[in-house]
Amino acid sequence: MTVRALHHYDEIGLLSASERTPAGHRRYTERDLRRLYRVRALRALGLSLEEIAGVLDGAADDPESMRELLTAQLRRLDEHAELIGMLRRRIRGLLRQAGDSSGPDPDRLMTTLELMSVFETYFTEEQRERLAERRNALGGEGVEAAKHEWAGLVEEGLRLVESGVPAEDERARDLVRRWDALAGGFHPDGADGERTRAAARRMWQDNSAEIGGSLPWPVERMAGLVAYLEQARQAG
Amino acid sequence: MTVRALHHYDEIGLLSASERTPAGHRRYTERDLRRLYRVRALRALGLSLEEIAGVLDGAADDPESMRELLTAQLRRLDEHAELIGMLRRRIRGLLRQAGDSSGPDPDRLMTTLELMSVFETYFTEEQRERLAERRNALGGEGVEAAKHEWAGLVEEGLRLVESGVPAEDERARDLVRRWDALAGGFHPDGADGERTRAAARRMWQDNSAEIGGSLPWPVERMAGLVAYLEQARQAG
DNA sequence: GCTTGAACCTCACGCCGGGGGAGGTCGTAG
DNA sequence: CTACGACCTCCCCCGGCGTGAGGTTCAAGC
Numbered sequence: 221m222t223v224r225a226l227h228h229y230d231e232i233g234l235l236s237a238s239e240r241t242p243a244g245h246r247r248y249t250e251r252d253l254r255r256l257y258r259v260r261a262l263r264a265l266g267l268s269l270e271e272i273a274g275v276l277d278g279a280a281d282d283p284e285s286m287r288e289l290l291t292a293q294l295r296r297l298d299e300h301a302e303l304i305g306m307l308r309r310r311i312r313g314l315l316r317q318a319g320d321s322s323g324p325d326p327d328r329l330m331t332t333l334e335l336m337s338v339f340e341t342y343f344t345e346e347q348r349e350r351l352a353e354r355r356n357a358l359g360g361e362g363v364e365a366a367k368h369e370w371a372g373l374v375e376e377g378l379r380l381v382e383s384g385v386p387a388e389d390e391r392a393r394d395l396v397r398r399w400d401a402l403a404g405g406f407h408p409d410g411a412d413g414e415r416t417r418a419a420a421r422r423m424w425q426d427n428s429a430e431i432g433g434s435l436p437w438p439v440e441r442m443a444g445l446v447a448y449l450e451q452a453r454q455a456g
Numbered sequence: 457m458t459v460r461a462l463h464h465y466d467e468i469g470l471l472s473a474s475e476r477t478p479a480g481h482r483r484y485t486e487r488d489l490r491r492l493y494r495v496r497a498l499r500a501l502g503l504s505l506e507e508i509a510g511v512l513d514g515a516a517d518d519p520e521s522m523r524e525l526l527t528a529q530l531r532r533l534d535e536h537a538e539l540i541g542m543l544r545r546r547i548r549g550l551l552r553q554a555g556d557s558s559g560p561d562p563d564r565l566m567t568t569l570e571l572m573s574v575f576e577t578y579f580t581e582e583q584r585e586r587l588a589e590r591r592n593a594l595g596g597e598g599v600e601a602a603k604h605e606w607a608g609l610v611e612e613g614l615r616l617v618e619s620g621v622p623a624e625d626e627r628a629r630d631l632v633r634r635w636d637a638l639a640g641g642f643h644p645d646g647a648d649g650e651r652t653r654a655a656a657r658r659m660w661q662d663n664s665a666e667i668g669g670s671l672p673w674p675v676e677r678m679a680g681l682v683a684y685l686e687q688a689r690q691a692g
Numbered sequence: 693g694c695t696t697g698a699a700c701c702t703c704a705c706g707c708c709g710g711g712g713g714a715g716g717t718c719g720t721a722g
Numbered sequence: 723c724t725a726c727g728a729c730c731t732c733c734c735c736c737g738g739c740g741t742g743a744g745g746t747t748c749a750a751g752c
């Protein structure tokens with residue numbers, strides 16, 4: 221213990237020496253010392269000084285409130301552990317990606333970070349949970365396959381746009397149907413799914429440059445494609 | 457994000473709007489926004505604003521420092537998780553004890569807390585580790601058996617003291633030998649063990665009232681017994 | 693008795709990551 | 723023209739102490 225901590229406990233009224241020497245030095249009695257031991261032990265378990273004061277003052281002979289406090293603390297620790305586990309998984313994922321690439325894009329880690337933030341800005345927590353569920357259901361290879369398929373759709377769409385096929389054409393509308401079906405693998409069905417898809421579109425529109433930068437196609441071509449798909453969707 | 461947080465980032469120089477309207481309102485450009493996304497993502501991973509500033513300013517195109525920072529953070533999270541695990545085990549142990557007792561001593565939880573603190577005051581960390589090892593080696597029943605045996609020794613000692621047998625008597629010295637042999641099951645051998653035993657004695661002498669309060673025998677009788685044992689130890 | 697160094701006292705500011713409010717200005721919709 | 727919201731600056735607040743500044747007091751050694 222440092223002296224300063226004892227002074228602090230004194231200031232907030234948690235533990236004050238019940239005697240003073242004539243010169244004003246704090247004299248801690250044996251009772252004070254026992255209280256100090258309790259304070260220290262409870263602090264070491266992660267409780268706040270306020271909670272400690274509460275349980276030591278309010279219910280000296282009530283072990284029930286003590287049990288409640290400890291179970292509450294256990295719950296908090298569980299939540300904390302879960303949060304830490306999540307952060308560890310995320311960081312490990314980022315490090316794996318950083319280790320993998322080593323390719324032509326040294327800025328990819330940063331871009332991923334930006335996307336993480338954007339993602340959390342545009343989707344609510346429950347939407348993110350559903351997306352994660354879907355992703356888990358598809359499995360690692362499923363997600364990879366979907367990415368591959370999507371790349372094919374993008375290529376196809378870019379060819380349609382650049383060869384001047386109008387958005388009302390059946391080929392464009394068919395592409396939109398396949399596009400949305402593919403997206404359906406990630407977005408849930410029904411009204412919730414519609415909201416998720418709307419969020420995805422908002423995210424794309426507000427951040428197309430951002431997202432486009434992380435894609436293997438030039439941003440402006442992608443932007444054109446998205447506008448084209450939107451037209452085709454209206455038409456069909 | 458709250459406005460106040462943006463102001464804070466501005467104050468500490470982490471992120472400031474690169475433009476202002478004539479009226480003085482902050483205008484965040486797209487570059488600012490990208491920086492903000494990075495800041496938010498890194499903060500969400502648990503990094504401090506200072507670390508974030510360091511990695512964003514110092515090494516914009518150096519993914520190596522980024523990897524280092526993330527691995528360091530991973531280590532910190534691991535340590536944190538370990539600490540949390542320890543606290544959870546301790547609290548669960550306390551709750552188990554509190555659930556068990558329900559007996560005549562409602563203050564036992566508090567006493568245990570005091571002893572935790574005393575224990576950590578009087579033993580160094582390595583000593584505590586060795587004690588825990590020994591305890592594990594003995595196993596749950598071993599510890600219970602030792603407690604039982606110790607209770608027998610205490611009873612025996614109290615009888616010796618109160619029937620006036622001198623400390624130099626062979627029966628007292630024999631008791632001391634068995635006492636120390638029993639303690640040897642918890643304390644390591646050799647010089648380290650001697651230090652641990654010395655720490656245990658110091659702890660006892662400074663806190664006999666404290667420890668005695670948690671024992672099923674009156675404190676003053678125990679204190680007398682300990683003095684008696686010390687005499688016998690000197691004698692034999 | 694005197695000195696000296698350690699330990700104590702009070703008072704007050706600092707840290708981190710912002711929260712919240714007071715008191716005032718700006719922007720825009722009806 | 724008038725609301726009403728959004729923004730501005732300035733300043734104090736939280737927890738759990740750390741770290742001084744500047745001044746007593748205590749215990750040991752001469």
